[in-house]
Amino acid sequence: MAGRPDPPPAWSRTPGRDGRLIGRLRSSTDGVVVVSGPAGAGKSMLVDGWARGERHVRVVRVAPRHNSADTLRHDVLATVGAAPGPADPDADWWPERLARVLAAGPYTADRPCRLVLDGADTIADPEAQLVLQDLVERRPALLRLLVTTRHRSPSWIARGRACGLATTITADELRLQSADVRALVGHDLPELDGWALGVGLVAELGRRGAGPTIRDYLRSEVMGRVTTEVRHLLYAVSVAGATSPALAIHLTGNAAAGRLLAQFADTSQFATVADGPVFTLHPVLSAHLRDELAVEHWESSVALRRRHAEWLATHGRLDLSTRCYVELGDGGTARRSLLAHWQRCVLSGRPEVVHDALDTLPPDQLAPDPRTCVVAAMARIAAGDHRGWRRWIDVAAAAETTELEPGLPVGVAVAASRRLAEAVTSGTVTSGTVPSGTVPDRDADPPLHGLWMAISEVADGLALMWSGDGVAATARFRRAEVASRISGDQLALVHALAGLALTAARDGAPDTDLLADEAIAVADRLSPQCRWVVVNAHLALATAHLSAGAAQSARAAARTVLEVLEAFPDELEQRSRAAARDVLAALDRTAARREQRARDLSSREQRVLRALCGPLTLREIADELFVSHNTVKSQVRSIFRKLGVHDRAAAVAAARSWSTRER
Secondary structure (H helix, E strand, O other): OOOOOOOOHHHHOOHHHHHHHHHHHHHOOOOEEEEEOOOOOOHHHHHHHHHOOOOOEEEEEOOHHHOOHHHHHHHHHHHHOOOOOOOOOOHHHHHHHHHHHHHHOOOOOOOOEEEEEEOHHHOOOHHHHHHHHHHHHOOOOOEEEEEEEOOOOOHHHHHHHHOOOEEEEOHHHHOOOHHHHHHHHOOOOHHHOOOHHHHHHHHHHHHHHHHHHHHHHHHHHOHHHOOHHHHHHHHHHHHHOEEOHHHHHHHHOOOOHHHHHHHHHHHHOOEEEEOOOEEEEOHHHHHHHHHHHHHHOHHHHHHHHHHHHHHHHHOOOHHHHHHHHHHOOOHHHHHHHHHHHHHHHHHOOOHHHHHHHHHHOOHHHHOOOHHHHHHHHHHHHHOOOHHHHHHHHHHHOOOOOOEEEOOEEHHHHHHHHHHHHHHHHOOOOOOOOOOOOOOOOOOOOOOOOHHHHHHHHHHHHHHHHHHOOHHHHHHHHHHHHHHHHHHOOHHHHHHHHHHHHHHHHHHOOOOHHHHHHHHHHHHOOOOHHHHHHHHHHHHHHHHHHHHHOOHHHHHHHHHHHHHHHOOOOOOOOHHHHHHHHHHHHHHHHHHHHHHHHHHOOOHHHHHHHHHHOOOOOHHHHHHHHOOOHHHHHHHHHHHHHHHOOOOHHHHHHHHHHHHHHHO
């Protein structure tokens, strides 16, 4: 095809892919087949391989001169056997002339003319595209049409495809599979993503030798066909890896970025657009653009990467943002960005993001700064790592007067953090509880706000709850709930709701289930590292079920507490662990007493108890056992007394629990 480089010989050695697709082309009964894929995907070689085994194949290699309706019509007619002559004065009738030419030729219904239009993406003239549309929608019966194009969804085929007149072999089907790549090269090449030209060049020239040829091909066949505006957008996308229209606009300042990127993806197929939408470059093109940007446009590359790092930080990807700054050699900005945005990640229950960001910082940017030490400590305690928290908080405490935030010294934050850590480990606060919104020396220290106020109230609430002061604990937890909802602190919100539920369960309040269920629902949105914060909600359910006599539900909830905490250090939630074990021990004692009482049941009482587990009334049970109604009533009262229960449902539950354990 004119204007396109000859493919390397290795392209002809992809028997797996070519065998599959050539077999599909030969067995197809569709009137129009479109082979659609990016430059270098092997479309022309596939068609040539198919054509060698077919009869009556006529090929039009589309060139720039065909970007004219008259020229395209003339060459199509000449290719299928029309005699030279003047152009048809009425272009609307040319499909009828094509049908007459085919009827006069050697074509039959069993052996139709197979016309190939190779490179139809070259045709951009609207009138020439109408010629292609005529070939699809007004195709003569003796014509089968095969078209190759770089466009994903050409406008001239859209209506024909919707009407079932055409089928498509897509770029995904043209991509070489891992087995095909290994057959050619001997190993996988994930960086090429099955791109036929790249795999063929590596097979022929090796990795090092193929690199320059691949770069030259991309420059001429892909980047040489786009405008400067689109080129700048693609540079930005290569820096980001994958981007949304909003990110592309942020990186380039181009309000039309989304439309231009979607158009590039559709016309080149060297990019994909997924739901979101998320725009992703082909890995081969992305690597080429990154290298070109770094070598030829260093200043632009640095500016783009800085804007990308800013975007990542403000959208919750603090780990990637910090890594980007560090790679640019700007550890100071990385640290400032971390201090500005860490709360969003930790409060939303994703402390691992902050862990990764801290691990990326150079050591000389981390430990000497007490502010980053506080951040590291808070990320550790959010993930339940009490030992890691202690190491970092001790380092931070050495510089108490440094401001962590405007108006908040590091020493105040350290004190609030210590009180929370004490409350979630031992269940006590050694400094004692204090009025809402302050730390112990409220005359000297500033009032707390946001996260710090929420965790201070949680600490006070937990200490008061475990000390037995339910009324005061409820007040603290309510303040913590309000503060956490305002600040967006999901961890403190779960703590507060779970504390309210456990306090309500201990007091026998009716809203235990509602509070516990809300806490569990919020906790389900947190990362697994933070799931420990919900244990008091499960403990509240265990306590409430135990009080209601629902032994199985109480046992399940208490076991959940221990199972969740099993993955965390023993220091964490010591009081909750002990309370869950107490619930299980109480259930075991109750079950043992009931089993002992069950052994005291006479054989007749055991028969009545078995009957109580069914749907029969007492009178029906008496009829089944051939005894009087009064006798059954007397035996039921005796059963209740011996089992220590007060109604039929409790007696049935006890009997079924014994049956389950025996099995």
